[in-house]
Amino acid sequence: MMKLEPAMLKKMVHAVITTRPDELTCDECFGEIDRFVEMELAGKNAAEAMPLVEDHLQRCHDCHEEFEALLAVLKALHAEE
Amino acid sequence: MPKRTNQEWLAELKSPEHNQAGLSAHNQALVDLRALLVRGLGYAVANRYHVPEADLEDFAQEALLKILDGLDTFRGESLFTTWANKIAINVAFSELRRLRWKDVSLQDLVAPYEDSGDFTPEVLTDSSPSPEQRMNQRMMIEKVQEIINEELTDRQRTAMIAVMMEGMPIREVARRMGSNRNALYKLLHDARSHLKARMQLEGISPQKVLAAFE
Numbered sequence: 001m002m003k004l005e006p007a008m009l010k011k012m013v014h015a016v017i018t019t020r021p022d023e024l025t026c027d028e029c030f031g032e033i034d035r036f037v038e039m040e041l042a043g044k045n046a047a048e049a050m051p052l053v054e055d056h057l058q059r060c061h062d063c064h065e066e067f068e069a070l071l072a073v074l075k076a077l078h079a080e081e
Numbered sequence: 082m083p084k085r086t087n088q089e090w091l092a093e094l095k096s097p098e099h100n101q102a103g104l105s106a107h108n109q110a111l112v113d114l115r116a117l118l119v120r121g122l123g124y125a126v127a128n129r130y131h132v133p134e135a136d137l138e139d140f141a142q143e144a145l146l147k148i149l150d151g152l153d154t155f156r157g158e159s160l161f162t163t164w165a166n167k168i169a170i171n172v173a174f175s176e177l178r179r180l181r182w183k184d185v186s187l188q189d190l191v192a193p194y195e196d197s198g199d200f201t202p203e204v205l206t207d208s209s210p211s212p213e214q215r216m217n218q219r220m221m222i223e224k225v226q227e228i229i230n231e232e233l234t235d236r237q238r239t240a241m242i243a244v245m246m247e248g249m250p251i252r253e254v255a256r257r258m259g260s261n262r263n264a265l266y267k268l269l270h271d272a273r274s275h276l277k278a279r280m281q282l283e284g285i286s287p288q289k290v291l292a293a294f295e
């Protein structure tokens with residue numbers, strides 16, 4: 001038996017209803033993330049150009065964390081130059 | 082550090098030509114890339130993890146080996162340095178997550194969700210405006226719990242609690258389940274797909290479930 005708090009239930013239902021058949025796995029997302037970050041840095045709409053990457057980043061905490069880190073790294077290295 | 086094109090990085094990092102110029106270009110590229118990765122990792126962990134400089138250098142070294150090993154998989158769709166940095170971040174964060182979660186067992190994480198007995202979340206008695214809505218919420222919770230219990234395997238339930246409710250990194254859950262990151266993502270995706278299909282089958286509008294908790 002699994003017990004849920006309402007807040008947890010809400011979070012889970014949201015994740016369930018937004019499930020789509022064509023989601024990327026973490027490895028697939030990882031394969032695209034460098035291109036995604038560079039688009040973002042170039043001021044282009046990466047989320048629109050690569051919706052499946054955006055979708056994965058919205059649901060996967062780990063990949064999102066690495067995405068934000070990569071973005072921060074590129075910005076900082078760029079500022080050094 | 083000199084600016085290099087992607088082609089120059091690849092040429093210099095691949096097995097060097099056996100002459101003095103080739104060797105020294107190769108060595109210089111290794112030195113430059115390692116230094117770049119260490120600098121990048123410093124920015125990557127800032128505000129996230131507390132990491133001694135020596136560890137950053139270890140991560141960079143490990144990443145460097147991985148990068149050299151995988152040069153053929155670089156598709157040239159980004160700058161080489163962007164690609165290299167993403168690998169370094171993945172290497173470092175994977176290890177940092179492993180350390181952060183090393184004393185946590187899946188059993189401990191899941192136990193609170195397996196409690197038996199009456200289920201009366203406090204939120205229901207506190208914030209619900211009307212008895213009618215309270216009733217509605219209770220019914221929704223019971224229904225969704227029933228679906229979860231019927232549709233998911235133990236493995237799926239455990240993974241879902243660990244990742245979704247408790248925020249355990251997917252790779253850490255996978256490690257404890259004798260699986261890998263990709264397979265575990267698929268397992269979670271399957272679980273969500275099953276729940277979604279069953280909700281549709283039962284005519285439970287997700288909007289209604291969510292609205293019950295507005």
Ligand SMILES: [Zn+2]
Nearest residue numbers: 025026060063
């Ligand atoms: Zn992911």
